[in-house]
Structures are given as structure tokens and as C-alpha cells.
Amino acid sequence: MYLQFRDDVEAALTAALDALDLPTDDLGVEDPPEGVDAVLASSAAFRLAGEVGAPPPEVAGQIADEIDADEHDLLAAATAQGPYVNFLPSDAYYEGTVEAAQQADFGHLEPTGEEVVVEHTSANPTGPVHVGRARNPIVGDAVARVLSFAGHDVDRHYYVNDAGRQMAVFTWAYETFDEDDLDSPPERDKPDYDLVRYYRKGNAVLESGDPDEVEAAEDEIQAIMQGLEAGDEETYERVQEVVDTVLGGMRESLDRLPAEFDEFVKETRFLRDGSADDVVSRMKELDAAVYEEEAWQLELDEYGIDKNLVFLRSDGTTLYATRDLAHHEWKFENYDRAVTVLGEDHELQASQMNATLDLLGHDVDRLRQVVYSYVNLPEGKMSTRAGTGIDLDDLLDEAVARAREEVETRLDDRIRDDDLTDEDVSRIAEQVGIGAVRYDIVAKQPTKAITFEWDRALDFEAQSAPYVQYVHARCCGILEEAGVDPREAQRASDASGETASTASAAVAEGFDASLLETEAERDLVEVIGRFPAVVEEAAEELQPHIVATYTREIAETFNTFYRECPVLADDVDDDLRDARLALVAAAKHAVGNSLQVLGVAAPRSM
């Protein structure tokens, strides 16, 4: 409805400017500040003042006068307020918004038919996922969700680095050492925690072991790398055993977020199917290709990159970057667009790859990156190899434990008589704890640096997931109290909008939105109405934190409504009650679905 309103405003504005014989290329449509009684406004008068030869307020007046609101159903009036033209919504707009938000799939945009692959996380399978990288799966999953909401056909990929030196080291170490050689038992009974000990042991030996031992190890590591490059099946099997085992453990941790993948794309695939060789041969033909110091390189000066990209070693083997090029050509073949979520330390690489793909004749506009900076500890970086850092599992466990504590202390002075079961307590602890972690990360611009602190990451008050989740629970509480099955309602918002719930449909029947006339109610309708536009913008910009900002706003607005507008009180007239109930259902969908975009659970009770 908001999007339609925006179309109407643009049409009306264009027509008015045409009638006044003014240029229509800059409509200046924007969101008015808080306290202004309009859904949209235009600042075009500022720029047109010179042309008209009159001060902006006068121009705004002329434009407003030229607009006939009656021509547009959703528009009540266009009024000049100082230099601005404000567009006020009609009753039909409020009615339509509340109506539209009754649908469980509220906020999903029209299918675009565009196939998009979102690659994220792609951490080397060397050990447990730690918090330093946790931004990647959380931001990546949210990006995938927001694109999906925006109507795209989304696949999520994890690119598995199984062909590099790290995995060769790991394989050698795993095959060489025994449990007896290791210093300590695994920190958890999980394969990634088990095997990372071999990786650490191997690296320690390589760094400061007996020279003969190190030399023998290097020979073995080289043999493994050469074997992979040559497509030797036995070597491949040996490495895969380590890769798949560790990856299995990492997946379990990622699933908790949840961050799930449609495909784990292995680097060795592009070695085995010949596509890495193929891209190498085409690169050699490029004008920018040079053969220096026995290695094939690419000069990328024309892209402002003064560092040559080596794409074939002097021993004839490929590099990570080469294989990644083959990987991206594969993406281009199979998808319309590709989004990669990567750490800031990979930016140069990404720009080199972009430049190379461009040289190879690809349309690099189809490729976009979302860059985030790593989460550090107050004492410094986290490292799998060194074993410094906080494991994601530990963070999530602690989050859930603290949330549980919180639920239990609140149990005593609970007003609501809803008899939370032990299962409810566990469910809430899980939803709130993990939600808080996700929200804390997804709500910030990914380029901002984060220093990890327990208390900051696990604050359950104010601008946090629980604040928003609580609003959802309040909505569910009211609906339940009114006789609407909360599980129906819940399922509706979980089902990615396949079917509207019967419960919500029942609420939608016969309400009169014009009864919603207090400021608190109108504000709430207006904020709910913006949700599709928020999804649209977040998808366009690949910035899920925009949705997080929105959830805070709608939560705040709902809380004001909640305080000022009783729904089920005895002295509330039946018609008003129905209208408000519809509004609550609308809010529930807007809040629930915006949380869903972020991958944060929407609890039906807290």
C-alpha cells in the first residue's frame, strides 16, 4: 500500500510539475520527519525556486494547489508546509494498509524471477567457528533472507576451501599424529573440536619442530598439494575425509544461528572438472597477461591496482585466486546475480577478481560484495590456528544460559497468568538468547569494527532482540486473549507466506479502519505500512541492518499504542475493538516478518 501510495505521489507530482511547465526529473520525494502529519513529502520546491523566480514556500504552494487529491484514492490531500509539499493519506490508505498486513506474507515483494546466489561464511574448514567470523554467517544469512523477501530466487552457498596449503597441512597432521601426541582432550565432543587439535599440533611442529621432521612434513604437504592439483583420486579422498569431518562439526554450530546452506561448493571441483585450467588458458591470451619470473601474472594497473595478480605458479599449479575465478565463472553461468559476503581483509582480492572477470568479458555489475570487518577481542585478534578466540558455540550457550536465568527470575513477578511450562522456558531462552546475539550483530553496519564484550553482546534490554520480540509476544498475547489461536498465528508468520492463517483471516473480516483515529493508532498503521518499502530498500542496498532499525521503530510505535489504546478492555466499543484487533494482527505480521528477515525468532510468549 505504501509502495502504491508512493507511486501515486510521484504521478501526482509529475502531473503537477508538468502543468506548471517545470522539470520533472527531480521530485524530491522523501520521508517526512517525526511529528509531521504526512506519509511522504517533497522538497522539490527548493530546487525549483530559482527556475520559477519565487521563494521555495511559494513554489510549494503552487505545486500543492495544482494537485487534485481526489484523483488518487490513497491521497487525502497535498498541502504546502513551508518549502515542503506534504502528502496526507486517505482513509482508504489506512484501511488498505491494515488489510494488506492481515496477510501472513506481508512484506514479501512480487517475485522478480531473478536467480541470485549468496555466498557467505566460506571459512576454511580448519576448526570450530569462532566469534571473529560470526558476522559472516549472520549478515550473510540475513542478506539471503532479505533478497528472498524482495522476491528473488535465492541460493545460499558455502565455498569450501579444500585445495590449499592449509588443508594439506591439516591432512598431513591428522595422518601423522596420534591422540597421544596431543596436549589435551577436545573442548567439546564434536568433530571440529576433535580434529582442530591435529591442525594446531601440526602447525606448532612446522613452526618449531625438529628440522628433519619439518623437512619430511614439507615434502608430504607438497605431495598432497601436487596430488590435488593433478586430480589424484587417492589424495583427494584423504583430504576430503578431514574436510568433511571438520565441516560437519562447523555446520552443526552454524545451524544453531540458524545459517543453513543449499550447497557447499568445493574448490577442488574446479580443479577436477578442468575449469581452472580453462580459465588459465584464456587469461594467458589477455593483453594484460605477462610471463615474469617464470610465473603467469596479470597487470591490473588500468583498474587502479598496482599489484600484479599471479594466476599460475612457476611450478605450473594454480592459486586460490585462479580457482576462485573459475568458481565465479560458474556462478555467472548458473545465476543472474551473485552476492558475496566477505571480510575486509579480502577486499583487494575481490577487486582483483572483479577486474579479471571484467577483462575476461563478464558483466561484473552482476557481482556484488558485502564487506564486514572482523570481530576482535579486547586483547586482539582471534585465530583458529593459535587457539585464541571465543567459539561461537560458547557464545550461544552463554547467551541461552543468561536468557534462561532472565526468564526464570521474571517468572515470579509475572502478571500474566499463562502458566509457562518447562518447555516454554527452554524455548524462550533459546529464542531470546540466540536472537540477541544475531540481532546485536545484524543491527550494526557491517563495516563498523566490533570489539567483543560479553555484557555488550548479551544485553537483553532496550535496543536488542528481546525488546522487539517482546512486542511480538504482546501482540500474540492480545490475539490469544481475544480467542485467536496463537499457534495458528505463529505458523502463519513462519510459513514464508504460503497461506494466510485462518485466525488472521477471521480478524480481518469486517473491521472499520476509520475508527482508528488516535495519533498512536495512525502512527502505528503508518509504520506498519512502510515495511515493504523497508524490505525493498534493504534488498537493493544489501543492508539488512536497515530492517533491524525498522524493527526498533515499529516496536517503539507499538508500545506507545499499547499504552494508550486498550484493545480488550470492557469499556472499548465492539467495533473499535475489532478495528484495534485487526491492527494488532497487522502489527504482529509486520514485527514477526521483519524479525524473520533478520533470522531472529518471533516468540509467541515471553
Next chain:
RNA sequence: GGGCGUGUGGCCUAGUGGACAGGGCGGAAGGUUCCUAACCUUCAGAUCGCGGGUUCGACCCCCGCCACGCCCGCCA
């Protein structure tokens, strides 16, 4: 040294060149016979890193500087 990114009250954070820079935490003071107080209300607190410039108008664009982070391997 070069490239990229970040810099908003004590702390964290939002902010398409346009209507008084929004929130939150922490601090101070209040609110629950009423649909969940993980809530709400009020107060104090800002030279938007610094200096220039463009513009009718700059946190936002341009130039210079400072601080911090990341990168600059025939590693991944």
C-alpha cells in the same frame, strides 16, 4: 609509503544534500488495582575527528590533515 574502511553526547548506535542530528546504555526523577514492567514518561548530556571548499542549504559531496582498523605473498 600506497589502497580500502571507520570516526556522531562518558559508552554503543541511526541518519537517500533539505523541516529542531534520532535511539539506547549508563546517571537523575517518576509510573503496575488496567490486553505481559524484557515496558513506558520526564530531566541532564553533542564544537557530528580537525581545517578548508562547493551549495540557497553539508553528519552526508570535494580537497587537505589527524586517529584507529584492514590489505599491499608464486598463502588461503
